[in-house]
Amino acid sequence: MSEKSARQASISTENQTGGLTIIKIGGSWRIDQPLPSLNFKGDQVKIVSDGLEDFDSALPSWIHHNFKNVRELDLSELPKRLQSLVRLAEKNTQWKSEDEKPNLLENFGVWGIESYSSWGRAMDHIGQTSTGLFRTLIGRSKVNWSDFTLQLQTAGVDALPIVALLGFLTGLIMAYVGLIQLRQVGATVYVANLVALAMTREMGALMTGIIACGRTSTSFASQLGSMNVSQESDALRALGINPVEYLAVPRILAVTLMVPLLSLFATFVGIFGGMIVACAGDLSIDQYLNQAIKAITFKSFLVGFIKSFFFAFIAAWAGCYRGYVAQRSALGVGDAATSAAVLGITLIVIADAIFAVIFNLYNF
Amino acid sequence: MDVTTPILKCAKLCVGYGDVSVMKDISFTLERGKILAIVGPSGCGKSTLMRVLGGLDEPMSGSCELLGVDLSQADSRAREATLRQSGFLFQGSALFSSLTLRENIEMPMREFLKISSSQIRQLAEYKLACVGLSDAIDKLPSEISGGMAKRAGIARAMALDPEILFLDEPSAGLDPLTSERLDDLILKVRESFNTSIVLVSHEVPSILHTADYCVYLDSDTLTMGAYAPPKDFLDPKSHAKAHSFFSRVVTPK
Numbered sequence A: 001m002s003e004k005s006a007r008q009a010s011i012s013t014e015n016q017t018g019g020l021t022i023i024k025i026g027g028s029w030r031i032d033q034p035l036p037s038l039n040f041k042g043d044q045v046k047i048v049s050d051g052l053e054d055f056d057s058a059l060p061s062w063i064h065h066n067f068k069n070v071r072e073l074d075l076s077e078l079p080k081r082l083q084s085l086v087r088l089a090e091k092n093t094q095w096k097s098e099d100e101k102p103n104l105l106e107n108f109g110v111w112g113i114e115s116y117s118s119w120g121r122a123m124d125h126i127g128q129t130s131t132g133l134f135r136t137l138i139g140r141s142k143v144n145w146s147d148f149t150l151q152l153q154t155a156g157v158d159a160l161p162i163v164a165l166l167g168f169l170t171g172l173i174m175a176y177v178g179l180i181q182l183r184q185v186g187a188t189v190y191v192a193n194l195v196a197l198a199m200t201r202e203m204g205a206l207m208t209g210i211i212a213c214g215r216t217s218t219s220f221a222s223q224l225g226s227m228n229v230s231q232e233s234d235a236l237r238a239l240g241i242n243p244v245e246y247l248a249v250p251r252i253l254a255v256t257l258m259v260p261l262l263s264l265f266a267t268f269v270g271i272f273g274g275m276i277v278a279c280a281g282d283l284s285i286d287q288y289l290n291q292a293i294k295a296i297t298f299k300s301f302l303v304g305f306i307k308s309f310f311f312a313f314i315a316a317w318a319g320c321y322r323g324y325v326a327q328r329s330a331l332g333v334g335d336a337a338t339s340a341a342v343l344g345i346t347l348i349v350i351a352d353a354i355f356a357v358i359f360n361l362y363n364f
Numbered sequence B: 001m002d003v004t005t006p007i008l009k010c011a012k013l014c015v016g017y018g019d020v021s022v023m024k025d026i027s028f029t030l031e032r033g034k035i036l037a038i039v040g041p042s043g044c045g046k047s048t049l050m051r052v053l054g055g056l057d058e059p060m061s062g063s064c065e066l067l068g069v070d071l072s073q074a075d076s077r078a079r080e081a082t083l084r085q086s087g088f089l090f091q092g093s094a095l096f097s098s099l100t101l102r103e104n105i106e107m108p109m110r111e112f113l114k115i116s117s118s119q120i121r122q123l124a125e126y127k128l129a130c131v132g133l134s135d136a137i138d139k140l141p142s143e144i145s146g147g148m149a150k151r152a153g154i155a156r157a158m159a160l161d162p163e164i165l166f167l168d169e170p171s172a173g174l175d176p177l178t179s180e181r182l183d184d185l186i187l188k189v190r191e192s193f194n195t196s197i198v199l200v201s202h203e204v205p206s207i208l209h210t211a212d213y214c215v216y217l218d219s220d221t222l223t224m225g226a227y228a229p230p231k232d233f234l235d236p237k238s239h240a241k242a243h244s245f246f247s248r249v250v251t252p253k
């Protein structure tokens, strides 16, 4: 406030016989100015004013910081206002909460328990989701059906453009790579087999699964996470509604319904993308289509469909789970979104590998 | 600023959202170093009025001067300088959820004071000790109780040694003893820093204990019902609704 040229904050120390240290403070102490530093040892201190001009909370905070562990602190010669400010910060028994810092070993233990319990929570969430789905099947659950229709729209229909673009490009890229190799053996016509088979069995499901992780899992995690922050999920629980059932079940149902359809769509668009490349170079449209239809069987469609069904479930579940266990803070919601996408994509790729082995074993 | 300028001055102030006015005809003047309580039934517009007084929202009409500056007319630099002189505790505490209590309090200091970080640390520790939170200094807002969050919010509002503090329901949800300690804290802050304080409260004993003046907002007429020292409302000849508000809690039926 006052802009008058104030003297800088100053201190001087005086050691007296009998272990008493006298500290003289002077000048003007303001929170926007640097304060003198103090190197001091002793447990008996008297602070006196020596030309102390004005001060704000800088001075009491300085005293609090430097002398809070001193056994005997004598402030009796300081202004009353300053004394009461220092006393304000003294440990008060009326509102205390004891808390001790954990050591390294404890931290390690806590980490162990937490990572164990995070598996437990994941299993618990899977369990709750399955019972929720089951109860929905037999019509005994409380489910927010308006969420279901909304998610059909946002997780399904709204994803059409991006699924179309990525599916198209995947087919196109595969056709390019395939053509270069097949030309060497003069079998360019098989590029249609390559693209059609890869899209139906593998890429259609995988691409849509990954898109679902990026779009849908993250959005579920942040929706449910912020409901955690604002205690909305607690409010549901207080009403006797299981939040997993109420929130996760409609989302998972909507996604597992829509993503396989999207995957089918991606497959066709991918085959079309491959056709553009193939027909621009070596094949005619007729040749390509004939060859493609010969290549795909009902079985390969079924493989792609089963996979995308599971991938959809994984993506939706990862989002709901991560949102459900999110920390109650803005940061926690962000973390939940990130880890939902990571968890979803990782699980989808692992599941894909498992499917590859299983389908190979049973010659599917 | 001149020491004699009133810290807060409203004339025919009308507050609201969009085109809907919530409360109108508010006129009062608050001198430096005084404590003003805003009371009234729930939903009558106390928080809204407080936001306008503190310069967070624009008034619909009328004028409101904080520290001698009309915030709705002032240019952005004068506005910011004035806002920096005031501290705000929100009804929901509004601590930054991803920062620890210490970081919450250091944040405004880091933004506005050009001093070393050790000095900032020591200021933050002192402010948290003042509200009795020395032991929870490294906790996140999600790890403390509602009452502790209120106190941390007060410490953050006090971070820059403001001229005026706005406290929206500081003692709501606190037990009577803690709430009493909080009243003492408010009085001590006023006494030591000569800070003016505007607070919203529903607790009559606490208002009688702390406040110098009291604004009663009337939810039926949507105007300011009365402006007087809170003791005056104990008199049956005073403003009828304000009196019933005050006497209802003091004299049990």
Ligand SMILES: Nc1ncnc2c1ncn2[C@@H]1O[C@H](COP(=O)(O)OP(=O)(O)OP(=O)(O)O)[C@@H](O)[C@H]1O
Pocket: B017, B022, B041, B042, B043, B044, B045, B046, B047, B048, B049, B091
């Ligand atoms: N963002 C907003 N937009 C529109 N109207 C609002 C908004 N916030 C509050 N209101 C309305 O303004 C009125 C006053 O609200 P306000 O929050 O100021 O009440 P209050 O007196 O603080 O109540 P309480 O004691 O419950 O905190 C209410 O009728 C409310 O519906």
Ligand SMILES: [Mg+2]
Pocket: B046, B047, B048, B091, B168
């Ligand atoms: Mg309010």
